Amino acid sequence: MAIQDPIVEGLAKGWNHIDASQVSTPLTLEADVVIVGSGAGGGVAAEIMAEAGLSVIIVEGGPLKSSESFNMEERRAYPNLYQQAASMKTKDKAIGIFQGRAVGGSTTVNWTTSIRTPDNALAFWAKEKSVKGLSTESLAPWFAKMEQRLNISKWEFEPNRNNMALKQGCEALGWDHTVIKRNVAGCWNTGYCGMGCPVNAKQSMLVTTIPAALERGATLVSRAKVAKIEYHQDKIFGLKAQALSETLTPTGVELLFKAKHYILSAGAIHTPALMMRSKLPDPYGIIGKRTFLHPTVLSGALFNDAINGHSGAPQSIYSDQFVWQNGAAGDLGYKLEVPPVHPILIASKTLGYGQSHADLMAQFNQLQVTIALVRDGYHPDSQGGQVELTEHGFTLDYPLSNAFWEAARRAFASMAELQFAAGAEKVLPISEGMSMLSSWPQAKKAIAEMNLAPLKTIVASAHVMGGCPMGEDPKMSMVNSEGRSHYFENLSVMDGSLFPTSLGANPQLSIYGITARNATLLAEELKSKS
Incomplete structure (x- = not known):
């Protein structure tokens, strides 16, 4: 056709x-x-x-x-369609x-x-x-x-397995969750939106x-x-x-x-x-x-059944359970969503080197990923970043504050609890030094004690504001x-x-x-x- x-x-x-x-x-x-x-x-x-x-x-x-x-290939899309071939980072390379x-x-x-x-x-x-x-x-x-x-309207199709896990976890825990509205017409539900829509549905x-x-x-x-x-x-x-x-x-x-x-x-x-x-x-x-980023932390989870997070609408469910829980100017809230799981995208945002990284990628199709987007800019200790000019262009200096790290720890716990509630066999908070966790009690303890730090903890952003x-x-x-x-x-x-x-x-x-x-x-x- x-x-x-x-x-x-x-x-x-x-x-x-x-x-x-x-x-x-x-x-x-x-x-x-x-x-x-x-x-x-x-x-x-x-x-x-x-x-x-x-x-x-x-x-x-x-x-x-x-x-x-x-053509739905990351190797072509990132250099053709993204700033700095999708490798742009903050001044200290932490985001x-x-x-x-x-x-x-x-x-x-x-x-x-x-x-x-x-x-x-x-x-x-x-x-x-x-x-x-x-x-x-x-x-x-x-x-x-x-x-x-x-043509922004509620996504009427069943969520893909990656988003379904978010929905099921929220349902099991009694948390808020919402079906996302998407700007699509005649969507083929391929899941490759991040590489430019090949059928002009977006x-x-x-x-x-x-x-x-x-x-x-x-x-x-x-x-x-x-x-x-x-x-x-x-x-x-x-x-x-x-x-x-x-x-x-x-x-x-x-x-x-x-x-x-x-x-x-x-x-x-x-x-x-x-x-x-x-x-x-x-x-x-x-x-x-x-300048604000919704700085985002990630949690991986392995399921017995195939997740195939590369296939189907990338985002169709979100949870606002924790976004405004403490009021606008209170402790930083976070929105729970999922990202598509594509090889380069995930390989560059997961843990380990050599064999450990290869082992994780070998389980690619069983990997579910949940993300927590931290709402920055309201709390006194969340002033965002600063654009600075350089000899060759610009940089964004975005220090990650104590308020952010406190929110990140809460978010890692929320994501792990949700993923186990959805039936995950193991959960992996994406921060160096963490290993696969086999139960919610074990995860709760490990996350409370985990060492969070720039460059050690993976932080990403797709929302630049301010x-x-x-x-x-x-x-x-x-x-x-x-x-x-x-x-x-x-x-x-x-x-x-x-x-x-x-x-x-x-x-x-x-x-x-x-x-x-x-x-x-x-x-x-x-x-x-x-």
């Missing part, structure tokens, strides 16, 4: 796409709106601006890849970070989990972070709009809003890294960019983008890094600070609650860097809904001036 590739078909009929790796002389492009980044924020903003009749340019640092080149780098951003490679911004997060932002107008009630229509646009920006914007005349420029924001007083007057080669190294060709309004949607880390490189006004030292927070008080925010810069009349930010804390939920739907609101308000204003 031939799979239609909307990108290939659109380009064939004349969509405006410039692959900057093929540009040999300096180029200047102008539009009403220039958007930096094509992920959840940039993609939604692009469609809304184009629908309003505004001319739009989308600038993406990564390549334009589509289902034609998605691995998965972040997309291609047209569609992380929406092209995420696992489709779609959750509205939790009420507790919105209430905390309003009370503590000077955010206005973003209540559960006011955002509801925007979430509903994006859920309809991206309703990422790559196959929804970006094509819609291009259909309305927008221009997409891929493999172009915006290096500097040019400004004078309170107006941005241009973006300088570098053309990148097919291997994403600078070619020496410069690009200049000029617009009436500029939207930064390069994502947490890259939006703040661009602002810092450009030396934008930052009188209160906010840019790049309070670094350019929104709010009405300039002393604690860079942009207002509509994403408009406090310092420049024609600059907005529309991506996950806006969040004043982490969410305690997977971020893509929060970015979709908040961007839909803010982009619509901006489009109306720009349209009235044109």
